[in-house]
Amino acid sequence: MLELYSAPESLCSQKVKLVLVEKNLEWKSHLLNLLTFENLQPNYIQLNPKGVVPTLIHDSRVVTDSAMIVRYLDEQFPNPKLTPTESTLQEKMKGWIELQNQFPMRELMYGNFRGIEGIVLRRSVQIKQRLLPKLMQSHPELQAQYEAKLKDVRQWNSIIQDRKKIDSINRKIEPMLTQLEAQLTQTEWLCGVTYSLADVVWTAVLNRLEKLKFGYLWADNTHPALSAYLNRLKARPSFKTAIQGDEMPLPMLLAGLRRTLLGI
Ligand SMILES: N[C@@H](CCC(=O)N[C@@H](CS)C(=O)NCC(=O)O)C(=O)O
Structure with a gap:
């Protein structure tokens, strides 16, 4: 269910x-x-x-x-109800x-994780940025979704690479x-x-x-x-x-x- x-x-x-x-x-x-x-x-x-x-x-x-x-x-x-009645x-x-x-x-998470965990997480965002254009090409029916995701990932990547922003x-x-x-x-x-x-x-x-x-x-x-x-x-x-x-x-x-x- x-x-x-x-x-x-x-x-x-x-x-x-x-x-x-x-x-x-x-x-x-x-x-x-x-x-x-x-x-x-x-x-x-x-x-x-x-x-x-x-x-x-x-x-x-x-x-x-x-x-x-x-x-x-x-x-x-x-x-049980998890919203108050009032x-x-x-x-x-x-x-x-x-x-x-x-x-x-x-x-906050991707920018602050330290050690290997931080390296892996930040690399994963860079890889996403390279992967999305390829996915867009092979699945043109999902172009709009992949384009929106790519825009978001680029912004995400630029923030986590910038120590001042973090x-x-x-x-x-x-x-x-x-x-x-x-x-x-x-x-x-x-x-x-x-x-x-x-x-x-x-x-x-x-x-x-x-x-x-x-x-x-x-x-x-x-x-x-x-x-x-x-x-x-x-x-x-x-x-x-x-x-x-x-x-x-x-x-x-x-x-x-x-x-x-x-x-x-
Ligand atoms: N506003 C969404 C955000 C979901 C979200 O960012 N999920 C993360 C995991 S906590 C995710 O799927 N990240 C992978 C990605 O964005 O590629 C929600 O609250 O469900």
Whole structure:
């Protein structure tokens, strides 16, 4: 009934998986390897014209974009409901999700990962830039989609190669955390007394920021409410299933390394 196209360790996929687990739903998983560019293959572009994960299929309805998917799941499967009933809180939830969506997480991740992981990720974007014109040529019926993707990838590539731009993105993290801290000194969850989709989204993001070594921004009691909140998020069973268990399977990783580092 539910099928999810996702990628291991993908932030946007993790948001959707968190919701599926919170709601105790089962789904059929289709794992795509972003490092071998399975997301750019014609059959996937036909499903998701932007060539990104995640994509949800529910009874032959295709839903794309993680923010749309989590909302869709909450409407279709309201038990437990992850949207507050009060309209002011619903607006608040929207605001927290938008704040996160407007933040360039993709550039932040690809620009900040260090070591081999960073090299592989940044190379993968360069390879995409070379691959897309070829795909466009061999699949003229998907020209518009590939052209839009190429434009996006060029911009993405130019940002992650530019240290000044990445530093400027990095400086925007702290003010965002300060907003969260102000809220979390007042309420247990971002929208009051119950866990909501806003908390889902920020679970994935805060965890990723920590992985990128930005955890120092809330360590040492600098943002104590936020730090305690992250511990509460991590204590939920959904965190363990959707995020901790989300490592890239070894054969996929090896295929990705071969493709990005050796070009085969
Ligand atoms: N706004 C989209 C963004 C999706 C997105 O950027 N997904 C990333 C993984 S987290 C992806 O597929 N990247 C591969 C690519 O863009 O080629 C969403 O929230 O679903």
